[in-house]
Amino acid sequence: MIAxxxxxxxxxxxxxxxxxxxxxxxxxxxxxxRHTYNSPPGEGFQPKETALHHRAWVVRLxxxxxxxxxxxxxxxxxxxxxxxxxxxxxLQSTALAARTIALxxxxxxxxxxxxxxxxxxxxxxxxxxxxxxxxxxxxxxxxIAYSANRYRIFGETLDIxxxxxxxxxxxxLMIPNDPFPGYNVEQLAKHGKxxxxxxxxxxxxxxxxxxxxxxxxxxxxxxxxxxxxxKRLKTxxxxxxxxxxxxxxxxxxxxxxxxxxxxxAMAHVGATQVLVVGGVGSNVRLQQMxxxxxxxxxxxxxxxxxxxxxxxxxxxxxxxxxxWGTGVTTPLEDSGCTQRFRTDEVYVGWRDD
Amino acid sequence: MVSPAxxxxxxxxxxxxxxxxxxxPSRPLHTLPPPFTxxxxxxxxxxxxxxxxxxxxxxxxxxxxVKYRPPKPYRHPTLDRRLTKARxxxxxxxxxxxxxxxxxxxxxxxxxxxxxxxxxxxxxxxxVRAVLDGWTERVKNRRKAYEASTGHAxxxxxxxxxxxxxxxxxxxxxxxxxxxxLTTSNIMLKSPSADLNSTTNGQAAVPSSTSSxxxxxxxxxxxxxxxxxxxxxxxxxxxxxxxxxxxxxxERAFSATHPAAEPLFAEVLKAxxxxxxxxxxxxxxxxxxxxxxxxxxxxx
Numbered sequence: 269m270i271a272x273x274x275x276x277x278x279x280x281x282x283x284x285x286x287x288x289x290x291x292x293x294x295x296x297x298x299x300x301x302r303h304t305y306n307s308p309p310g311e312g313f314q315p316k317e318t319a320l321h322h323r324a325w326v327v328r329l330x331x332x333x334x335x336x337x338x339x340x341x342x343x344x345x346x347x348x349x350x351x352x353x354x355x356x357x358x359l360q361s362t363a364l365a366a367r368t369i370a371l372x373x374x375x376x377x378x379x380x381x382x383x384x385x386x387x388x389x390x391x392x393x394x395x396x397x398x399x400x401x402x403x404x405x406x407x408x409x410x411x412i413a414y415s416a417n418r419y420r421i422f423g424e425t426l427d428i429x430x431x432x433x434x435x436x437x438x439x440x441l442m443i444p445n446d447p448f449p450g451y452n453v454e455q456l457a458k459h460g461k462x463x464x465x466x467x468x469x470x471x472x473x474x475x476x477x478x479x480x481x482x483x484x485x486x487x488x489x490x491x492x493x494x495x496x497x498x499k500r501l502k503t504x505x506x507x508x509x510x511x512x513x514x515x516x517x518x519x520x521x522x523x524x525x526x527x528x529x530x531x532x533a534m535a536h537v538g539a540t541q542v543l544v545v546g547g548v549g550s551n552v553r554l555q556q557m558x559x560x561x562x563x564x565x566x567x568x569x570x571x572x573x574x575x576x577x578x579x580x581x582x583x584x585x586x587x588x589x590x591x592w593g594t595g596v597t598t599p600l601e602d603s604g605c606t607q608r609f610r611t612d613e614v615y616v617g618w619r620d621d
Numbered sequence: 622m623v624s625p626a627x628x629x630x631x632x633x634x635x636x637x638x639x640x641x642x643x644x645x646p647s648r649p650l651h652t653l654p655p656p657f658t659x660x661x662x663x664x665x666x667x668x669x670x671x672x673x674x675x676x677x678x679x680x681x682x683x684x685x686x687v688k689y690r691p692p693k694p695y696r697h698p699t700l701d702r703r704l705t706k707a708r709x710x711x712x713x714x715x716x717x718x719x720x721x722x723x724x725x726x727x728x729x730x731x732x733x734x735x736x737x738x739x740x741x742x743x744x745x746x747x748x749v750r751a752v753l754d755g756w757t758e759r760v761k762n763r764r765k766a767y768e769a770s771t772g773h774a775x776x777x778x779x780x781x782x783x784x785x786x787x788x789x790x791x792x793x794x795x796x797x798x799x800x801x802x803l804t805t806s807n808i809m810l811k812s813p814s815a816d817l818n819s820t821t822n823g824q825a826a827v828p829s830s831t832s833s834x835x836x837x838x839x840x841x842x843x844x845x846x847x848x849x850x851x852x853x854x855x856x857x858x859x860x861x862x863x864x865x866x867x868x869x870x871x872e873r874a875f876s877a878t879h880p881a882a883e884p885l886f887a888e889v890l891k892a893x894x895x896x897x898x899x900x901x902x903x904x905x906x907x908x909x910x911x912x913x914x915x916x917x918x919x920x921x
Contacts, residue, residue: 463697463699463700465703468700468703468704472801472802472851520696520700521700524693524695524696524700524704527693527695527696528669531669532668532669532670534669535667535668535669536669556695557695557696558695560693560694560695561693561694561695563694564693564694
């Protein structure tokens with residue numbers, strides 16, 4: 269079974285071709301391409317520009333992916349695309365491209381939940397069979413556990429997503445968006461030494477990050493080099509607080525929140541494995557902290573690097589092909605997209621544990 | 622705006638064989654700081670946050686509960702100290718305040734936020750969870766045996782118990798405290814005899830009635846709330862919401878026990894509704910919370 273997957277829910281347009289040779293064998297990646305739209309420093313990506321970017325690149329990516337995969341069009345079983353959740357205009361451009369090739373090639377369509385794509389890809393690549401999943405990206409923050417054919421949400425953000433929080437924090441400090449703000453924050457954090465107080469909000473199994481943004485504005489003002497030294501923000505030992513210290517403090521605080529809510533879910537369901545997926549999941553410090561927590565509980569953490577953590581076409585093709593294997597397709601008239609698509613709305617027919 | 626020629630397509634490397642990290646079977650055990658010895662410790666529960674032990678405090682015949690929050694190795698030490706201190710103090714403050722206002726809760730015997738422990742008075746008795754489990758079991762058996770005669774007396778006692786639970790929650794809310802994790806396991810039925818050598822607040826326990834047969838445990842005793850780890854002082858503008866979430870969590874705990882236990886919850890709500898002046902607003906809000914489910918739709 270072979271599927272082509274189109275992902276475009278945020279600022280990346282990605283196309284992947286995957287083959288499932290046999291249920292007992294691991295899937296084979298035939299092609300995995302993407303192109304990222306980067307906005308200038310101090311700005312986020314806007315729906316309109318992002319959609320234009322996706323439209324400009326999608327045809328080229330599809331052609332190149334099919335060529336690289338070395339498959340004939342007639343060998344492809346289905347066309348998978350991200351149905352949601354995500355930004356509407358980019359989703360729409362991607363869905364349009366998917367519909368077009370499905371009609372052109374006379375293939376069935378499969379609309380895929382983006383979060384389920386991340387989870388299934390993470391499971392396939394790490395071999396974690398039934399982990400608690402922490403899904404952390406620019407648009408999502410969820411702690412998920414599988415139960416009775418659904419990926420159920422145990423905890424989540426009450427306001428903004430963790431990636432969004434990091435991105436906006438970076439924007440306030442004028443940290444560049446290329447390759448992505450979180451990566452640059454991570455690099456700067458490696459040189460930070462002092463922990464600055466940043467709001468820490470956990471409510472049961474849920475988290476909140478908006479208070480951090482309000483604090484970021486104040487902190488950014490406090491480290492402005494134009495201020496006279498006596499007015500600048502200082503540590504307890506009297507040293508000037510740097511941009512690096514702020515990045516370090518941000519990471520230590522928000523990741524501690526994520527690890528804490530994940531640990532609660534693990535204690536609740538009695539799991540020892542944890543899988544981290546989504547763009548923020550590629551952060552090495554988060555993986556390390558999660559590993560320390562899991563070790564304390566006698567378990568282990570599974571994480572992938574940015575090739576599969578960050579949005580890609582393969583995860584959509586993979587999850588779509590699993591769903592197609594259970595006989596599910598998306599009729600043309602229902603092949604729209606949706607900004608809100610809960611992880612637990614998807615019936616996970618391909619798992620029977 | 623978009624200049625396709627300027628950038629190149631990023632190829633993503635192919636799938637590598639999975640490399641799951643090795644799991645560590647030698648799990649480190651926590652040792653409690655002094656004055657606690659490991660000899661007479663009995664682990665009651667291990668949550669995500671704290672280890673809960675039964676031991677003695679100061680004298681060998683003062684049973685107590687130690688709630689120990691071990692340092693989290695993943696957390697920055699400064700942040701870890703800050704959170705541990707804040708949480709131990711918050712829990713202790715809520716307990717002291719609730720106790721002073723006449724809600725039956727464990728007494729705070731001592732705390733050391735640097736070392737991470739909180740010592741609470743031992744509550745002798747069983748949880749409402751155990752009572753419900755036993756009751757649903759007997760209901761099932763009675764149905765099998767087509768025997769309804771013994772049921773009535775117990776039914777009446779159960780309803781009375783539910784009513785006391787509702788009033789107790791109402792009392793807690795009326796003094797501005799939300800429990801935060803109100804499950805049936807966190808509601809205890811304190812054995813009346815256990816009150817003899819303690820000087821807790823609140824009314825004297827009702828003497829146990831043994832008229833309904835020896836197989837049925839007594840439902841007398843004071844309703845005591847435990848585990849205030851997630852409790853908070855309610856913020857005025859969201860008090861209805863916080864109260865409603867408490868009730869909603871409890872309702873789910875009831876329905877998870879057994880479908881037969883669901884009608885009992887109506888009695889809890891009835892008593893709650895009459896217990897304090899803000900109850901009406903909370904119950905109204907509960908309807909919204911139910912409709913919303915546990916979560917609102919995600920926006921990011």
